Amino acid sequence: MRISILLLIAGMAAVTFLPRFIPLALFTRWSLPEGTKRALHFMPTAIMAAIVFPILFSSPEGNISFEPRLILSAIPVFLFAIRAKNLWGSVVLGMLVYWALGFAFR
Amino acid sequence: MKYDQFKEGSRSALPIVLGFIPVGIAFGVLAVKSGLTGYEAVAMSLIVYAGASQFIAVDMLAAGAAALPIILTTFLVNLRHFLMSSTVSSHFKRKSLFETAVIAAGLTDESFSMAMSDPVKIIGRPSFLFGLQVTSQLAWVSGTALGAVFGSLVNSSSYGIPFALPALFICLLVLQLKNSRHVIVMLVAGVLSVVFKNLLPGNWNLVIAAVMASGAGIWLARNETDEVNQVEGVGPG
Numbered sequence: 001m002r003i004s005i006l007l008l009i010a011g012m013a014a015v016t017f018l019p020r021f022i023p024l025a026l027f028t029r030w031s032l033p034e035g036t037k038r039a040l041h042f043m044p045t046a047i048m049a050a051i052v053f054p055i056l057f058s059s060p061e062g063n064i065s066f067e068p069r070l071i072l073s074a075i076p077v078f079l080f081a082i083r084a085k086n087l088w089g090s091v092v093l094g095m096l097v098y099w100a101l102g103f104a105f106r
Numbered sequence: 107m108k109y110d111q112f113k114e115g116s117r118s119a120l121p122i123v124l125g126f127i128p129v130g131i132a133f134g135v136l137a138v139k140s141g142l143t144g145y146e147a148v149a150m151s152l153i154v155y156a157g158a159s160q161f162i163a164v165d166m167l168a169a170g171a172a173a174l175p176i177i178l179t180t181f182l183v184n185l186r187h188f189l190m191s192s193t194v195s196s197h198f199k200r201k202s203l204f205e206t207a208v209i210a211a212g213l214t215d216e217s218f219s220m221a222m223s224d225p226v227k228i229i230g231r232p233s234f235l236f237g238l239q240v241t242s243q244l245a246w247v248s249g250t251a252l253g254a255v256f257g258s259l260v261n262s263s264s265y266g267i268p269f270a271l272p273a274l275f276i277c278l279l280v281l282q283l284k285n286s287r288h289v290i291v292m293l294v295a296g297v298l299s300v301v302f303k304n305l306l307p308g309n310w311n312l313v314i315a316a317v318m319a320s321g322a323g324i325w326l327a328r329n330e331t332d333e334v335n336q337v338e339g340v341g342p343g
Contacts, residue, residue, distance in 0.1 A: 001143065001145050001146055001149065002143075002146070004173070005142065005146045006146075006149070007173060008163075008167075008173045008176060008177070009146070009149055009150050009153050009154060010153070011173060011174075011176075011177040011180075012150070012154045012156075012159065012160075012163060012176065012177055012180045013153045013154045015177055015178075015180050015181035015184065016154055016155070016156045016159065016180060016181075016184045016187070017207075017210065017211060019181075019184060019185055019186075019187040019188035019191065020184075020187045020188075020190075020191050020210040020211065020213045021191065021206065021207060021210035021211070022188070022191070023188060023191035023192040023195050024191045024194060024195045024198070024206050024209060024210045024213075025203060025206050025207075025210070026195075027192060027195035027196065028195050028198050028199065028200045028201060028206065029200055032192070032195070032196065037196050038324060039320055039321065039324050040189075040192060040193045040196060040320070041320075041323070041324065041327075042287075042288065042291045042319065042320045042323030042324065042327075043189055043190075043192075043193045043316065043320050044193060044218070044219055044222040044223075044282045045279070045282040045283065045288045045291045045292055045295070045319075045323070046291050046292075046294075046295040046315070046316040046317075046319040046320045046323070047186065047189060047190065047215075047218075047219070047295075047312070047316045048215075048219050048275065048278055048279040048282055048292075049279055049291070049292040049293070049294075049295035049296040049299070049315075049316075049319065050295045050296065050298070050299035050311070050312040050313075050315040050316045050319070051215060051275055051279075051299075051312060052272070052275045052276055052279050052296065053295075053296030053297065053299050053300050054299050054300050054303050054311070054312075055272050055275065056272070057296075057300045058300050058303045058304075062303040062304040063304055064300060064301075064304075070269075070272070073269050073272075073273075074272065074273075074276055077272075077273045077276045077277065078276055078280065080277075081276060081277040081280035081281070082280055085277075085280070085281060086277070087121030087122075087220075087274065087277050087278070087281075088120065088121045088124065090121075090273050090274065090276065090277035091121055091124050091125055091270055091273045091274050091277070092124070093273065094266065094269045094270065094272065094273025094274075094276070095265065095266025095267065095269055095270050095273065096266055097266070097269075098266040098268065098269035098273075099265045099266035099269075
C-alpha cells in the first residue's frame with residue numbers, strides 16, 4: 001500500500017465522515033429548534049428524488065437527457081414499487097428489464 | 107448491543123446487498139484499472155465507504171489528478187450526508203460519541219432512506235441501524251474485493267448490473283411517498299436537481315434541490331401541523 005494513496009484515502013474519509021458525524025453528534029446533544037426539525041420532515045423524500053431524477057434524466061455531463069433504456073427500465077420498477085413496496089423485487093425487476101432492453105437498444 | 111435487533115437490521119439490508127455487490131465489483135474492476143492495487147481499492151471501500159465519490163476519485167486518479175482536488179471533490183459530492191445526518195438525529199437520543207461515530211460512519215443514501223422509510227424501526231434501536239449498516243458495508247467491501255481480484259472475468263456493464271442501484275433508489279423513493287404533498291416535494295426536488303446539475307459543481311444540485319423542495323413541502327403543509335409534527339411525535343427525540 002503506497003503512502004500517497006493511504007493519505008488520499010484518509011483525506012477522503014475525513015471529508016466524508018465529518019458531514020455524516022457532526023449533525024448527529026450535535027443534534028442528539030442539543031435539540032434542533034422546532035422550526036428546523038419540522039423542516040426536516042420532507043427531507044428523505046426530497047433527497048431521494050434529488051438523487052433519482054438526475055440518474056434518469058441527466059447525461060453524465062449534466063445536460064438534460066432522455067435515455068430510453070434507462071427510462072423504460074424505471075417505469076416498471078416505479079409501478080411495481082408503488083404496488084408491492086418491495087425492495088428486493090424492485091432491484092431484481094429493474095435489473096431484468098434493463099438487461100432485456102439491452103437487446104433492443106444497441 | 108441487542109443481538110435480535112442487529113439480526114433484524116442485517117436481514118433488512120439484503121436488498122442493499124443485492125445492489126452493492128455488483129456495483130462494488132464494478133468499483134473494484136475500475137479501481138484496479140485506474141492503477142490502484144487490490145488492497146488499496148478494498149481499503150478505500152472500507153475506510154471511505156461512499157460509492158459515488160469513490161468512482162469519481164478513481165476516475166480522477168486515472169486522469170492524473172492530485173490528491174487535493176480529489177479530496178475537495180469528495181467533500182462536495184458527500185456534503186448531502188449533512189442533511190441525512192441532521193434528519194436521522196431527530197430520531198435518536200443522545201449517545202456516546204463512539205456510538206454516534208459508528209452510526210455516522212455507516213450512513214449512506216441507501217441505509218438512510220431504508221431507515222427513514224420506517225423510522226419506528228430505528229427509534230431507540232441503534233442496534234437495528236448498526237446491523238443494517240454493517241451488512242451493507244460488508245457487501246460493498248466484499249464486492250470491491252471480488253472486482254479487484256476477478257476483475258478481468260466480469261464485465262460490469264453487462265446484464266442488469268448498471269440498473270441495480272437506480273432500481274433500489276426508485277423503490278426507496280416510492281417508500282417515502284406518504285401522501286400527495288410528498289409527491290409534489292418529489293417532483294420539485296427532482297426537477298430542480300436535474301436543472302441545477304448543469305449549473306453547479308459536485309453534488310450541490312442535490313443539496314440545494316433537497317433543501318428548496320423540503321421548504322416547499324413545509325409551506326404546503328403549513329396548515330397541517332399534525333403531519334409535520336410527526337417527526338417529534340414518533341420518538342423520544
